Amino acid sequence: MTEKEKMLAGKLYDASGEELTEMRKTAHKLSKDYNDTYEDEIQKRKLILQKLLPNAGKDLYLQSPVQFDYGVFTTFGDRCYANFNFTVLDCCPVTIGNDVFFGPNCTIATPVHPLLPSERNMKYHENGDLYDLEYAKPITIGDNCWIASGVTICGGVTIGEGSVIGAGSVVTRDIPAGVFAAGNPCRVIREITGQDSVYRRKELF
Secondary structure (H helix, E strand, C coil): CCCCHHCCCCCCEEEHHHHHHHHHHHHHHHHHHHCCCCCHHHHHHHHHHHHHHHEEEECEECCCEECCCCCCEEEEECCCCCCCEEEEEECCCEEECCCCCCCCCCCEEEEEEECHHHCCCCCCCCCEECCCEEECCCCCEEECCEEEECEEEEEEEECCCCCCEECCECCCCCEECCEECCCCCCEEECCCCCCHHHHHHHHHH
């Protein structure tokens, strides 16, 4: 297996090789190019995103700045939105459904590092170049989810359709569909029901 194949399969891999290094450099450059555009440069932004995120659905809107590690391993459904400072470390596949909203300062992080320092610390190849061994776990977010401000989603997590993750949460385990969940670690608070409709709140009208 190549290092890229190991990475995507969730195996221990060396990220320092030429293929993965060049892929990251490309994604980092495209992220910066996108961040350097103005909001009214619609066509320019669209062309950059087509290169950075070739697996994105229609009507994706990302409020810059954004940062992707690879980009090509992230899939968006239709009509997704992310506010300022959206970071995606997609060393394993990141799958985001339709109509998913992200508040500012959200992080999706698939990488996992060994707990033992002797296994985690940087090492040297025979030619003197530094490398480390890590692995990653995929992340899946179902349709119609709202991920509020400052949420971190860790590798291996699946968030079910229609769920809401409260601000500042750290999601370390799966969250079922149709619930409000929050905290560090994130846990289910309650089910979301028709009683949560904004049209039941007279103070809003």
